Amino acid sequence: MSKKLLFVIAGPRLAGCTAFAARTAAEAARAAGSEVTIVELPKVKGGTTGCISCYGCQRSAEYRCVLDDGMSELVASVPQYDAVVIASPVFFFSISCQAKAFLDRFFCLIKHREDGSIATPLGRVGLAFITTSGGDEDDSGVRNIYGTMRDCAAFLGSGEPKFLYYGLCGDPAVFKADPANAEKAAAFGRSL
Template sequence: MVKILGIAGSPRLNGNTAILLEEALKGAREAGATVNKVVVCNREIFPCQACEDCRKAGECTIDDGMDKIYHLTTTSHGIILAAPVYFNSLNAQTKALIDRHQCMWARKALLGLEVTDPETRHARRGLFLSTAGADDPRAFDGALKVVDMFFEVLDIKYYERLLFFRMDRKGAIKDHPTALRNAYAAGEHLVVEIERSLGEKKV
């Protein structure tokens, strides 16, 4: 069965990106996937301290429960990351979670170890959902670069990104004519795409 992980990154619970994530997860669930969700602000994720312990064995030595998140980010077939733009990047809590994947980078790049299952890696896909207050689609440029690297470290190919600007007010996304439907469809299609790819031979 396809496993999907939703990451709710915003400190604004039930805010714009959280609403989009709920719709996408609903689509994924209704397409038959098993769905897990991590609400980043319900956890105290410590920022990376650059202690470099992970360079020795590819393991992070900070004891704050990230091991459960690592398990989900490395074993789920699909990741739906939902987070707002803050100062042209992602909000700090989401960025801390991403930075803590430095141990995965070390595993791969320095130690030559596997991060994900070689049998199913080819089918891993990512969906990025984001909102920004600015009246300018370029508001996402910085965040997109961060997400590119996060997905790359986790052997995840981009499936889709849904980005909505002019969304400063909490809940503004509900007034968008198509956003919620778009998010539902993206979650649903993500599962279909992963299933299709799992059925294909590895390249």
């Protein structure tokens, strides 16, 4: 049975290095037999609006954000996928505002129980992350992203997340012209 994969391009430059790596990985996953959906967060209504802590989602049995926007629709669809691949450049030692807004909205996909445990439909949904940075692994902040994604996956019970990282990225045209970058992304896509 083929896997259903959601690729979320969560950087503002839709022709940049991160978007290129995400699309290349998605194409390879599709060629390997997966059913792939690609969403570009900058084009989604509410794509930079994170959780506003209204707790409306917690007062409902439904796993859905109460905000009426495209981000709510997108997040509500996440449980139908086998894995979600979030593609974000490193922005000032962390993920982009679009990626942060997307992850913050996952709050609607958990319900707090009276005994302190949580209920979530995300335990079977794998997490993966594609990121690029201008610096390297030691000085870019990508390790903060690794920690955030591991903590998120552990909290949701979705297993160890997968990572694809490119450091010292510069001009997107140069990045895209290097066949090693495309092959690395394609191998990642096939591994999902």
